[in-house]
Every structure is written in C-alpha cells, then in structure tokens.
Amino acid sequence: MKDMSLIDEKNYTHIDSLGKTNIQSPLQTEYKSRNQPFISSNDKILVHIRDSELADLKGRNISPPSFELAGPREKIYFDPSKLRCALVTCGGLCPGLNDIIRSVVLELYYHYGVRNIYGMRYGLQGFIPRYGHEVIDLKPSSVRNILDMGGSILGSSRGPQDIGEIVDCLERMNIGILFIVGGDGTMNAAGTIADEILQRKLKISIVGIPKTIDNDIYLVSRSFGFDTAVEISTQAIIVAHNEAQAYPNGIGLIKLMGRYSGFIAATAALAQQDVNFVLIPEVDFELEGSHGLFTALEQRLKERGHAVIVAAEGAGQRFFENADQEHDESGNIRLKDIGIFLKNAIINHFKSKNTQINIKYIDPSYIIRSLPANANDSVFCGFLGRHAVHAGMAGKTKLIISRWNNHFVHVPMKSSLGKRKQVSPGGELWSAVLEATGQRILL
16 A cells, blocks of 8 residues: 555554463464474564655654564464354455355364354344344354355344443353454444453453455455455456447446445456546546546547446545435445436436437446455455464454555554545556546546
C-alpha cells in the first residue's frame, strides 16, 4: 500500500498477550523431524520498505516499525488437552469462508490435539440465548467436504449484539480462543469483546481473520475472496463485451462490488481488457459536459460501434446526495444503485439525441459473493486459518492475521480499524487502468 502515511507509533504494532508461554508446543517433534524452525518473538517484518520512507524515519530519529511475523511458536499458552475453541463468521458472504473454517478446525485438531471446537451459528447472534441457535461441534468429519460449497456452513448475520451477553456466553462455554471472521464492523466488535474480557480479567484470546471481498482493509495487502471476485468479474466483462459487439451501438454495463474502494473494478478491467470506461468511488466523474461520460461514450460509439462500462457499486454516489439515506442492520449506509441509475441515464441521454442504442446491464454481485473460492483464494485461506490458530495457541489476542510485504503477520486490531485502503488516483493501479482502457478524465 504505497500511499499510506508513515507508521511511527511504537504501540501501533504491539500485540497483546494473555501471559507467559510455558507449555511445549505439540508441533515440536514434527518440526524437529523436518528441521523446521519455530517463529521467535524477534522475527519481525518491516512496515515500510522504501529507502525514502526509512530515511525519513531515520531523519526523525524513529526506529522503523515492524509487525510480528505470524507462525508457530515453540512454547504456547494454552494446554490443548483442556482447551475449548469457538469459531464464528459474521457479515456478508464471501468466497473462502468455508476454507477458513476447515483450515482452523484441521490445524487445531490434528496438529495441536484440540478436541473441543465449536461453531457458533449465524454470526454474533449465535452467542445470544434469545435467538436459540444451536452450537455445532466441529470435527474433521464436519468440514471434510466443504471446500466446494459456497457461503458459510456456520451461517452469518448482520447487526450489533450485546457485548456483555457475548462474553457471558464465552464464560459459560469455558472458551479459551475465539476465532472471529468478518469485516471492519465485526473487527470493531471483536476489539470491544476483547476489552470486556480484559475488564473481567478473563483469559480468553480473540483472533480476527479479516474478511472483505472489496480488498479495502487497512494494513492488509490482500484479503481472501478478492481473487475469486476478480476472476468471476472477468467473465461478466466477457459477456458484456460479446453482447455489446452483437448489436449496433451496443453498450455493456457491469456493476461490480466496491462500496468505498474500486479494487475489484480496476483489477478486473486489467485482467480482461475489453473495458472502455471504469468508474470507481475514488475518482469523481461527470455525466454531462464536453468532458463528461456521455460525450466520451458518444465518441466511442461513433468510432467503434460498441462500448463496455464497469462501475463499482460505490461510484457516483454524489448523484444521490439529495436522496434520503438508509442504513442496514450493521449501521452501514445503504448505497444507491449506481448501475440502474447509469443505465437509465444513458438510455435517456441517447433518446434525447434521437440515437438508438442497445444496452445490456449485468450485476453479478451476489453470484460472486456466494461462490466457492478459486484455487488461489483457497490456498490463501488455508494459510490464514493456520496462522490464526498459531497466534491463538500462543495466547496472543486483539489481533488480525494480515498479509504484509509478502509475509503473514500479526496486526493489532486497533491499528487497522477506522481507516480504509483505497485505489490511489495517482498510483500505479489506476494509471494502468487509464492506459489499458484509453479512458480520459471524465470531468
């Protein structure tokens, strides 16, 4: 993430721990047999790697900050024979959720010897007694065939739940580690749960696995599900391009995921270079005027007879600034449908010009969200799940598992929350999109 501000706070990278690690890891015999070293507390990954960034920190007499390297520790905090773990998936569906579940269960069961692993049904609702959701006993047999299934075998839900009741449930069930999979709102709740646990002086580890198909989590270079989303999005682009070419003045319009960040739209346009216009939340655009989208679209149809437009769902929301705002169960603003808006606006514009067009509108969003992960995402999820287990067994808490500078690392929850990773209008990705599409600034 090249455009991030320099991180220089010492506690920005500090990982909390439940206590001393005095128990020999069950992985010791296995690791010694293949001469594989454990990760030590001194193994760190620099946050900043550019010479200019490091020079700036040195000039301010600041030691370069670094994240803890993720991986198995030689000594662990929890006794596996007495440990109970819980796993919950929250928020919207995303390719790879079942891969995460399977990875966590198999690592706990086979490598650490943990036999009490519980799946909480339907997100945070699963902790609240009044909902009456049963708890699933997770074993290798429970997760054997779930990789080819979309969604989450645990289910999910949106919306806040009472933190006190959640911690009460963890106490009643004698849970030692809670693995929580979710987005920004879920990680915020996870941090609050950890704070309540600390206030009650309980020894419960909270380990977060960040989930967002939009790839917009701060201090996370890649999130699971993104690769699958881009792959399926390219298929939608192929369809839109074929439809556009098949008719005079054909226009293919695709709406892709991306509430506040246009990574999927930008990356898919580069992966399948049949796109002429890419609209993302980070880059403003006009419809009318000599430099607006309509004028550029007219020119494209005049020259080539067809056009393909990709719009991220959060693009152009300023066109709805006078509309009433609605919120979902989690408190997020419900975005207005830019896809339908653009379709109708394009139709009305060319109708006013007495020009016949043939427009096809495609929205594959929910198909993508519910699909199984592709091969790359599945492998990635396996790493995330295993590293989450290693962190939890070592008694680390209030952290998320992140990919940073080509390594898996531990990032404090507080450091990632409240900020969002976005496409930089002056960065390499957006510059590549402009070159590949030939799109000019639409302002």
